Amino acid sequence: MKGAQSLQRRQEQPPESDSAKSSDSDGAETKTTRLWVELESGEKLPDWLTFDPLEAEFWGVPVSGARGTSLKVRVYFMEGNVTEVGRFIVEVVGR
Secondary structure (H helix, E strand, O other): OOOOOEEEEEOOOOOOOOEEEEEOOOOOEEEEEEEEEEEOOOOOOOOOEEEEOOOOEEEEOOOHHHOOOEEEEEEEEEEOOEEEEEEEEEEOOOO
16 A cells, blocks of 8 residues: 555544444453544445454455555544544555
8 A cells, every 4th residue: 555644633423333442451441442434535435445443454355447546545533532534545456
């Protein structure tokens, strides 16, 4: 993956399904964090590209028409009332 990255703070509401709760060493729940992604246009990722918010990983096999294109992606991380937004470009390559 090549591309520029940037980070800024925003107020966003994450999808409810993309969340994880962290615990302290005694197992007591301490806070909820959320991580989710979307295209810069606000649309969902293409069907062939998946983001796992618990592992913070992208994976997928691009369809033939997607090879040679670029995707502008926004990544959101929310903890409490603070949301961090990162932007980067995914260059789609293949054989």
